[in-house]
Amino acid sequence: MPELNPNLEHVGTGFAAFLAPPGPEVVRFTVGQPDFDTPAPIVEEAKAALDRGETAYTRPQGTESLCSAVKEHLMQFEIDVLSDDVVVAPGCKQALLYGMLAVMAPGDEVLLLSPAWPSYDGMVRLTGATPVHVPVRREDYHPDFQALEQHVNANTKAIIINSPNNPTGAVYTREETQAIVDFAVKHDLWILDDMIYSTLVWTEEGYTSPCAFEGGAERTITIGGWSKGWAMTGWRLGWVTGPTNVMDGVKKVNVSAATHVPTFLMPAAEKALSLREEIDVMRDAFAERRLAVHAGFSSLPGIVVPQPEGAFYILCDITGTGMTDMEFATEALEKAKVQLIPGSLMKGGEGLIRISYATSLENIHEGVRRLRTWLESRA
Numbered sequence: 053m054p055e056l057n058p059n060l061e062h063v064g065t066g067f068a069a070f071l072a073p074p075g076p077e078v079v080r081f082t083v084g085q086p087d088f089d090t091p092a093p094i095v096e097e098a099k100a101a102l103d104r105g106e107t108a109y110t111r112p113q114g115t116e117s118l119c120s121a122v123k124e125h126l127m128q129f130e131i132d133v134l135s136d137d138v139v140v141a142p143g144c145k146q147a148l149l150y151g152m153l154a155v156m157a158p159g160d161e162v163l164l165l166s167p168a169w170p171s172y173d174g175m176v177r178l179t180g181a182t183p184v185h186v187p188v189r190r191e192d193y194h195p196d197f198q199a200l201e202q203h204v205n206a207n208t209k210a211i212i213i214n215s216p217n218n219p220t221g222a223v224y225t226r227e228e229t230q231a232i233v234d235f236a237v238k239h240d241l242w243i244l245d246d247m248i249y250s251t252l253v254w255t256e257e258g259y260t261s262p263c264a265f266e267g268g269a270e271r272t273i274t275i276g277g278w279s280k281g282w283a284m285t286g287w288r289l290g291w292v293t294g295p296t297n298v299m300d301g302v303k304k305v306n307v308s309a310a311t312h313v314p315t316f317l318m319p320a321a322e323k324a325l326s327l328r329e330e331i332d333v334m335r336d337a338f339a340e341r342r343l344a345v346h347a348g349f350s351s352l353p354g355i356v357v358p359q360p361e362g363a364f365y366i367l368c369d370i371t372g373t374g375m376t377d378m379e380f381a382t383e384a385l386e387k388a389k390v391q392l393i394p395g396s397l398m399k400g401g402e403g404l405i406r407i408s409y410a411t412s413l414e415n416i417h418e419g420v421r422r423l424r425t426w427l428e429s430r431a
């Protein structure tokens with residue numbers, strides 16, 4: 053038989069093993085999607101587009117009006133791109149892969165700030181490039197610039213950043229983002245900026261784009277999407293934008309791989325970007341839950357949690373319990389009926405547990421209560 057694609061040998065399946073839906077008796081802190089319905093005006097817009105018969109092929113990168121709406125949305129973050137340089141893709145995930153395929157080639161090395169969302173590792177490998185995991189600072193999960201300098205070499209082609217971050221909940225400061233740009237300029241790297249959680253931020257400064265700094269715009273590929281901030285995970289809609297030379301490559305990838313996202317979803321995606329109130333309601337709910345989740349988990353014996361700064365995740369250091377993260381997650385499910393993600397499913401995540409607080413306050417309180425009972429019974 054002919055050989056399989058060797059690039060796939062080391063491509064993992066992310067959190068899949070710990071995401072299996074358990075019975076209703078289990079409190080889940082695992083699912084990384086908003087527990088809200090997509091706001092009604094967005095759904096209505098998709099239905100209306102279907103009724104208008106918008107079911108044929110259209111402009112591959114997305115309609116002019118949708119690409120302009122994405123461009124306008126990004127202006128608030130000091131990202132100033134041409135609407136012709138916006139491509140709408142089936143999910144932020146595929147938008148990321150398009151960006152990677154436009155700039156990465158076999159033999160290239162790509163820096164990831166680790167622990168990183170596991171799909172980056174797999175996607176980089178699909179391009180034939182090699183992911184290089186650079187640990188973040190353990191105390192607050194912010195970038196460690198000394199460590200970055202130690203991992204860069206002549207083959208390094210790009211750095212992937214994600215702030216607000218999954219799995220850490222960290223939001224990089226303006227100074228840190230500027231330092232990332234300076235680092236990329238110094239070593240002539242592309243920056244892939246996954247800003248999918250940019251509207252879910254709990255720090256004063258909020259999300260900062262590398263495009264806001266000198267030297268940033270011409271080397272930053274910005275990737276985002278509707279899944280998290282607009283509760284649209286199942287719609288599979290994301291965007292990618294950046295310098296024209298990169299986007300020419302992205303457009304080739306897009307027409308080869310997808311042609312475009314469903315035509316009748318485009319007006320709905322545009323509608324989503326015009327909404328304020330509906331989006332604020334969800335964001336405010338996450339903001340409230342983050343206080344409860346931080347207070348609850350940091351009061352548990354043996355657990356240390358930095359302040360959550362953005363997205364809907366916290367990453368708990370559980371080394372004080374004497375268990376490995378695998379033991380912790382496995383026993384928590386069996387004994388406390390609480391489902392969590394063990395950090396060692398990600399490189400550099402050993403001793404950590406990821407909690408998603410995209411769940412009700414009631415679940416947060418109940419989950420913490422169960423974990424306390426279980427942990428105290430082991431002491």
Ligand SMILES: Cc1ncc(COP(=O)(O)O)c(C=O)c1O
Binds near residue numbers: 084145169285
């Ligand atoms: C950091 C990050 N980027 C991208 C994605 C994927 O987004 P989408 O569902 O739009 O493909 C996720 C989903 O969990 C994520 O956490």
